[in-house]
Amino acid sequence: MISTVLVANRGEIACRVFRTCRELGVATVAVHSDADAGALHVRQADAAVRLPGAAPAETYLRGELIVKAALAAGADAVHPGYGFLSENAGFARAVADAGLVWIGPPPEAIEAMASKTRAKKLMGLSPLDPASLTEADLPVLVKAAAGGGGRGMRVVRSLADLPGELAAASSEAASAFGDGEVFVEPYVENGRHVEVQIVADAHGTVWALGSRDCSLQRRHQKVIEESPAPGLPPELVAELHELATGAARAVDYRGAGTVEFLVDEDGRAHFLEMNTRLQVEHPVTEAVFGVDLVALQMAVAEGAPLPAAPPPATGHAIEARLYAEDPAAGWAPQTGTLHELSFPTHPPLHARGSAPHTPAVPPVLRAGTPPGAGHSVPVPGTAGTAHPADGAPGAAGAVGARWSTSGGPAQSGPGASTSPSAEGVAPARGATGAVGPAHGAPGAPGAGEPRPAAAPEAAGGAHPGGRGRSPWVRVDAGYGGGDVIGVHYDAMVAKVVAWAPTRAEAVRRLAHSLRRARIHGPRTNRDLLVASLEHPDFTGGRLDTGFYERNLDELTRPAPGEAHAAVAAAIADAAGRQGRFGGAWRNLASQAQLKTYGDHEIRYRPTRDGGFELVDRPGVRVVSARPDRVALETDGVVRHYDVAVHGDTAYVDSPVGAHALAVRPRFTDPQDRAVPGSLLAPMPGTVVRVGDGVTEGARVAQGQPLVWLEAMKMEHRVLSPASGTLTALHAVPGRQVEVGALLAVVTEEAQEDTAS
Secondary structure (H helix, E strand, O other): OOOEEEEOOOHHHHHHHHHHHHHHOOEEEEEEOHHHOOOHHHHHOOEEEEOOOOOHHHOOOOHHHHHHHHHHHOOOEEEOOOOOOOOOHHHHHHHHHOOOEEOOOOHHHHHHHOOHHHHHHHOOOOOEOHHHOOHHHOOEEEEEOOOOOOOOOEEEOOHHHHHHHHHHHHHHHHHHHOOOOEEEEEOOOOOEEEEEEEEEOOOOOEEEEEEEEEEEEEOOEEEEEEEOOOOOOHHHHHHHHHHHHHHHHHOOOOEEEEEEEEEOOOOOEEEEEEEOOOOOOHHHHHHHHOOOHHHHHHHHHOOOOOOOOOOOOOOEEEEEEEEOEEHHHOOEEOOEEEOEEEOOOOOOOEOOOOOOOOOOOOOOOOOOOOOOHHHHOOOOOOOOOOOOOOOOOOOOOOOOOEEOOOOOEEEOOOOOOOOOOOOOOOOOOOOOOOOOOOOOOOOOOOOOOOOOOOOOHHHHOEOOOOOEOOOEEEEEEOOOEOEEEOOOOOOEEEEEEEEEOOHHHHHHHHHHHHHOOEEEOOOOOHHHHHHHHOOHHHHOOOOOOOHHHHHHHHHOOOOOOHHHHHHHHHHHHHHHHHHHHOOHHHHOOOOOEEEEEOOEEEEEEEOOOOOEEEOOOOOEEEEEEEOOEEEEEEOOEEEEEEEEEEOOEEEEEEOOEEEEEEEEOOOOOHHHOOOOOEEEOOOOEEEEEEOOOOOOOOEEOOOOEEEEEEEOOEEEEEEOOOOEEEEEEOOOOOOEEOOOOEEEEEEEHHHHHHHO
């Protein structure tokens, strides 16, 4: 039996694996780079080992250091998570050679399937030869042979672009996965990305767990995923299951894996690849099938057989990936301090002060939990916590709940008794060597990713066996309030998952949770996610990989209500100042005060009764004001705005949306003005290369790529802002730059003509 697991990864997936380990009574070990020394996954582990350095190539891609860390910490098993070394057969062998249990497929299966080129050959397919491509073959997709997550992928629509895109994809893949091999395959326009989750044991059983649709992607990286894939004909699902299980049997696969397909407009399925690891989107499958895939991985690694068939699927689950990025600015990654991260009916995710065993993932909630309650519920283990609120970790209905025969929770929380309370429950894993439906066993109600607490049939829909289920939301986060989102790793902050009896209910619940979340810090894609979920093509199940290419402009329009949010921020600031300076001045005549938030100038004056009166804002009235909360009446409707200020940014949250507004000084500093034609770094990162022939004095065209930056494991092109002459070049390969750093200066053609 496994007693201590080292997770060879970071962020939310490390936290996710740790949670199942706690459920099973298994100790945990984290590894961390210097940049991650205070990260959430480090704080949650029982022990942590430093990997010197910051870049992935120095740390999380150093298999020999990770094996050494496992041995030093007394671990007897290694879980790879996803990304990094999760599909590296050499690392899997090194783990086994050190006498440790590898919680993953056999190295031979990884070698056969983790390389996409070898996998295609096994499936009877062959990549295209780049040297023999013609215009008739276009468009094509350049793709990394190892890894995933959209890294090392480029769509090529012109043969002239092929050499550069091959080089860029190879460079990005080498940085992310330690393997720069790339290949070329046909690119299917507007296809659906559909995949099948498989789980296999060493005794000949292979499960196919439904289907997932992952078609909504940006830069070939998934954004929204769901299970089951909507609208697939049953015969196509059966075909995908047969192909997926056949691929697993062909390589004697064991553990959890995913077989991915592209379904074209004619409904034909094209094999893409097999991922020999856990997927980012695995929670939607867990939600629909009521299983814990990490617990299944661990059971299989211990040699336990799976039941002959998986549990039945119920309802619909959708996952949205919350990224620190700006979709309207070419998906540019964002960095900085995450001041607050909290969701409706979930406890805030704190960076500091959490107990080591506090679950990072907010729990499944029962019907009737009041909306917004989680904003005032601290994480257990922090100062001032007395008893967990309903739905909080450790409460009835939370992760880890034990189930009675009536379906209600009998006992819960880390450290509670592991004895099943239900009568007639099969033995737990380890009692007979089989994976039975006792608590903690994969497939059990309450195992790792539990069923929600029982609710009346009318409230939550019916579940096989007569147990009702109520909709719920789950959050898998890799950061908490106070953490810093840096440049070295993936930009994903959290995954938000909603389950409900129907797809429409799941969409509504997920959109509501995202809209009402408090996310104070770097810009995120939250508004894009909400707009995507509410777009008629998405709600109608009309999904394909071209969704964002077609709809991005519409989906990134500024959220409504910013002017009223600016009013709330100004009045909240005034209320704070009024409290600090006393109220004697209220009896004096007052001139209008001016505050600027974003592009909005707000004028107001204090009133004699201690309130505030807006100037030049007809139809808007201040109802009440505190430094952190303002009520405004607009055309007879009162709405409440929560206000928090961090540095020079005011964060305003309300039922109609969230806004981050720059607090503007009354007078600007002339030195802040950039030289015309300045090319500024849009994000912090590392200069990886400069375009061919790009030197001082060279002629450049508007939109021409001049500099490539690497940030968060992705390469980003910085384009010339105008046509003209490159009069200064400060970008040097290998140089670290901060956001706003001057990379180059282009003197426009019109300016040159004037000067001459």
